[in-house]
Amino acid sequence: MNSLNRRDLLKGAGVLLAGATLPVSLIEMAFADSSRNFTFAYISDSHIQQIKGNKFVRNWDRGLIRAVAEANLLNPRPDFIFYGGDIAQLGKKAEIDHGLEILSGLRDKVHYVMGEHDYYLDLGEYWRSQLGPDHYSFDHKGMHFVVLNSILTYDDWTYNRWASGEERMGVMAGLDDHRGSPFMVGARQREWLKKDLAKVDVNTPVTIFSHSPLQKIFRNWNFWTEDAEQIQALLKPFKKVNVFYGHVHQIQYNQIGNISFHAAMATAWPWPYPQSNARAESYLPKLTVPMNRADPFFERDATGWQYIDIHSGNATMHFSLPDNSPRTVAFNPATGRPEDVTYQEHRIPPQFHY
DSSP states (O other): OOOHHHHHHHHHHHTTTTTTTOOOOEEEEEEEGGGGGGEEEOOOOOEEEOEETTTOOOOHHHHHHHHHHTTTTBBSSSSSEESSSSBBOOOOHHHEEEEEEEEOOSSSEEEEEHHHHHHHTTTTTTHHHHHSSSSSSEEETEEEEEEEOOOOOOOHHHHHSSSSHHHHHHHHHSTTTTTTOOOOOOOOHHHHHHHHHHTTOSSSSSEEEEOOSSSEEEEEGTEEEETTTHHHHHHHHSSSSEEEEEEOSSEEEEEEEEEEEOOHHHHSSOOOOOOOOOSOOOOTTTTTOOOOOOOTTSSSTOOEEEEEEEETTTEEEEEOOSOOOEEEEETTTTTTTTEEHHHHOOOOOOOOOO
């Protein structure tokens, strides 16, 4: 594919790559002072899975390989790249190593978020040995970035119930396994976040990266962060806050007070939408506008391109999806939330599978 230039990206990213399936996001931070504008790319949820020895599930490999190749074609070059979590499927050293080997092909600096599939085998020991701290912050061109480890859970569940790390990982890897436990950031990290944000002016745009949503969406599938309200309270003083997360393998967006929430798609597979789970009531927030559910029989549905333009601290998300209509989700100042009016008026028929 040809390199994309800045003008092309700004001209209409929602339709620019219609029909393409690029599993990488490009995010532009736009400021009144153009010298502060910058971009970064976002890749998430590769779920590299070892079969045996040096044999891995090919589909997940190919998704991540393609994302790396296409990130390297971005023009202008992103200032850095975020990886949103779940390098591995079962947290094995071989899976993390294989994923990091693929990601090492990226031309730009990478910041990493920890996912639950990276954590619950050895409680993140190997991930940290390769990548460093699982929560941290930094400033870049007038914006404050915070990375959180949001996939922790109660100590009793973590330490006292399992015969082995493999058993614990297997339970948490089954996203809708009733033996699982809800994710959280935890008291220690919340205290760190409180101290970190105390040093930041309330007029500074704040961008949070987590793996789980930092909101309560659907507990049965662990689209849920147990202490979400406490984290939201710490972010309440700031005028513009965006939270980007992976984990859900689908398009989601929401507005809670001053905080805009946006999910990034996966490079591995789509996750069916919560409305498709007939076993339990859906708890999608009222402000969330659900899209047609992903097609679980098409491995690349909901693994597509996102171009994210943040102007004055609010995100506009452009999506290009295979076998579905291009979509743009933009913040509407009049209503104070992200909206997708075109989709609401021109829905394609829902998909049914038996």
